Amino acid sequence: MSESNQTPAGGEAREAAHEAGSAPAPGALRRALRSLTRSTPATVGLGLVALHVLLALLAPLLTPYSPTANTPDQALLGPGPDHWAGTDALGRDVLTRVLYGGQYALVVSFAATACAVALGTLLGCVTALRGGWFDDALMRVLDAVLAIPPILALLVVVTVLGAGPAVIVLAVTIVYSPQVVRVVRAAALGVAPLDYVTAARARGERTLPILVREVLPNIVNVVSVEFAMRASWVVLLISSLSFLGFGANPPTPDWGLMVAENRTAMVVVPWASLAPIIALATLVVGLNLSADGLAKAWGVDRVKESS
Secondary structure, three states: OOHHHHHHHHHHHHHHHHHOOOOOOHHHHHHHHHHHHHOHHHHHHHHHHHHHHHHHHOHHHHOOOOOOOOOHHHOOOOOOOOOOOOEOOOOOEHHHHHHHHHHHHHHHHHHHHHHHHHHHHHHHHHHHHHOHHHHHHHHHHHHHHHOOOHHHHHHHHHHHHOOOHHHHHHHHHHHHHHHHHHHHHHHHHHHOOOHHHHHHHHOOOOHHHHHHHHHHHHHHHHHHHHHHHHHHHHHHHHHHHHHHOOOOOOOOOOHHHHHHHHHHHOOOOOHHHHHHHHHHHHHHHHHHHHHHHHHHHHOOOOOOOOO
């Protein structure tokens, strides 16, 4: 077949492929956004997340106190005009530490979630496109990793490498990316046999360009829901690590660490423990409601894994 005959055929194949929907249509995006904004739970969830982001950004402007400076003469004070949520055993303003703790929670949790979802998405798409022995070998390895409880795996990584934000991000990426691989692989397996992917392979395109141009645009809904869902779990898990003494190091303002430090004085200053608990709970609830609303808007099941 001559080159002049091949080009129109390739162009027609590519045009037909994109007509079949190699990327979400703008109308579908608008409908998803409209569905998201019309959902009361989703609106509440997005509002809670936005409020936490706003408070974390404005923390230096909202409080005159330092989150780490000790003032022993102000220790164990109840709520008052100078300290709205009281002070802890070291005289630190509780509300200030809660506000700055939001910065730590959001930055570390979202960074860890982004790394886990990015790695999981890449591996999930590649294994779905490659198939064969590579798919079988990788999935069996992931099955073995997933058999380990997440909190135990995190504790092992943190114990070996030490505490700190970078180590926590790495640990969460190692623990949660296998779960993302399974979900994304299941979504990519539904796209891999379609005509536009077959046409791209027939044109001789390599795996990475096919992944970026043809597969990812069709599973962006699954990936976005997966990010929102994992983020809520990661926030709670990182705070749990800090509560157990394997996360943030004192005097870092961290919600889990604040609960651990002040739990013995709950009878005297209950707000020193209740304030970070309320902050953590509202953020997790907001992320969960946002994930549910996003899943309904995109028409994605939150539990959609395949081996």
